[in-house]
Amino acid sequence: MSNQNSCSKCEKKGIILLQHGALCQNHFLSYFEEKVFKTINKYNLLNRDDKICIAASGGKDSLTVLYLTKKYLEEKKISKENLFALVIDEGINNYREHTLSDLKEFCNNYDIPLKVVTNKEEFGYTLDEAYPIINKETKKKPCNICGVWRRYLLNKYARQFGATKIITGHNLDDEAQAVLMNIFKANTKLSAGLGPISGTKEQDLFVQRVKPLYFCTEKETRLYTVLKGFKVDFTECPYAADGFRANIRDMLNDFENKYKGTKQSIINSFLAMLPLLKEQARGESYAPPTRCTICTEPANKDVCNACVLKEELKNA
Amino acid sequence: MKIQVTFEKDQSIKEVSVEGNTVLDLLNHLAINPETVLVVKNNEVITEHEILSENDCLELLSVISGG
Structure with missing residues (x-):
């Protein structure tokens, strides 16, 4: 196994190559979960x-x-x-x-x-x-x-x-x-x-x-x-x-x-x-959403896009 | 060297003769971008730098979702 293939944190066998080196299974799992939790917090x-x-x-x-x-x-x-x-x-x-x-x-x-x-x-x-x-x-x-x-x-x-x-x-x-x-x-x-x-x-x-x-x-x-x-x-x-x-x-x-x-x-x-x-x-052109005149769900126009599709089906 | 490759997507199996001895050599031979697959050998994921041996059996897992 080449050095490029070793985990950059512990020298165990790497399973993925990232921008700053390889990670082994355990370090990858921690890295991934920490990244998600940090995103939620930040x-x-x-x-x-x-x-x-x-x-x-x-x-x-x-x-x-x-x-x-x-x-x-x-x-x-x-x-x-x-x-x-x-x-x-x-x-x-x-x-x-x-x-x-x-x-x-x-x-x-x-x-x-x-x-x-x-x-x-x-x-x-x-x-x-x-x-x-x-x-x-x-x-x-x-x-x-x-x-x-x-x-x-x-x-x-x-x-x-x-x-x-x-x-x-x-x-x-x-x-x-x-x-x-x-x-x-x-x-x-x-x-x-x-x-x-x-x-x-x-x-x-x-x-x-x-x-x-x-x-x-x-x-x-x-x-x-x-x-x-x-x-x-x-x-x-x-x-x-x-x-x-x-x-x-x-x-x-x-x-x-x-x-x-x-x-x-x-x-x-x-x-x-x-x-x-x-x-x-x-x-x-900021305008707060209004309600669709057909279904009362939020819309940026009089009729929301979902109801436009429904109308197209009705008229077909 | 000869490598047996299973493609997860359609479960097809291909025997490939590769010049070179790394996973990257194999992926280059198959014209597959390493960013789009995970490579599994003996139930373990391996990197592009892993050295292969004659008659190794690999599975390629697709990374890209299909919609």
């Missing part, structure tokens, strides 16, 4: 009196964030009554049933209450049913429809179940991709909504979203799930074909491979600019 992602909704899917990121949030609450001696998981069943055949089954088993094993909300019950259509109808009229892609309904349901039901924070499993790769996508598409206003904590406390209608895995790469997160023995289903969503994001992801991974720390540097640069982006967004 950005004040959770308060003692928060009721926490974890947006879960059954994928590696959501299982990791479920497990570590529960561990964090236990270490801080905060009641686990404050925690529940919420999953949106979009109605995607041959996909969601697999991840949902793993998620139910995981939540059962770790004693985390799980609430399931479905597109079918809420909107009358599964995503599989709604997509061809909406697409025929509007050319909207499945991920556009899925994203609008998912965000709507997460916020609506997290709030109805009394949550004061929504935890998501977004990791460093997701965020670095989003930052670059917004730059490449000149959507810098959208970047004002990124960061480890989104939304503002004054907006009661929108539950704040927080990202404890903000500084964890996708590779680190997968390694954590492997070492912890979490059962993760890797069935791909049949609609997952966002060519633009995939190209950005590949480009970032190429850079990361050549120049270790690239993704972290993008996020560090972004965080330095984020206060300015937020200030600019507030100054330009």
Whole structure:
């Protein structure tokens, strides 16, 4: 074994190479968990009196964030009554049933209450049913429809179940991709909504979203799930074909491979600019959200995007 | 040297002849970016610098989520 392969902290055999050297299994697990807990503390992602909704899917990121949030609450001696998981069943055949089954088993094993909300019950259509109808009229892609309904349901039901924070499993790769996508598409206003904590406390209608895995790469997160023995289903969503994001992801991974720390540097640069982006967004056209005239959920227009989709289905 | 590689994604198995003797040599041969996989040998995750031996059996775990 070469020296490059030895843990930089204890000389044991390394299992991952990071920017500043290799780490063995034990040191990696400590490093990863400390990084997540430090993120929660530094950005004040959770308060003692928060009721926490974890947006879960059954994928590696959501299982990791479920497990570590529960561990964090236990270490801080905060009641686990404050925690529940919420999953949106979009109605995607041959996909969601697999991840949902793993998620139910995981939540059962770790004693985390799980609430399931479905597109079918809420909107009358599964995503599989709604997509061809909406697409025929509007050319909207499945991920556009899925994203609008998912965000709507997460916020609506997290709030109805009394949550004061929504935890998501977004990791460093997701965020670095989003930052670059917004730059490449000149959507810098959208970047004002990124960061480890989104939304503002004054907006009661929108539950704040927080990202404890903000500084964890996708590779680190997968390694954590492997070492912890979490059962993760890797069935791909049949609609997952966002060519633009995939190209950005590949480009970032190429850079990361050549120049270790690239993704972290993008996020560090972004965080330095984020206060300015937020200030600019507030100054330009800040208007507090109103309520949708159809469903009364928060909206930035008269009718929220979820109801716009419902109307398109009704009129098809 | 000859290495047997199992791809987690589709459970396919491939026998690969590699020049060089490290995991990185193997990944380069397969045109796989090390950032996108974890490499497992005898149920242990190993780094790109690990030295391989003839007829080693490896599994490649995909890091990227599928949506």
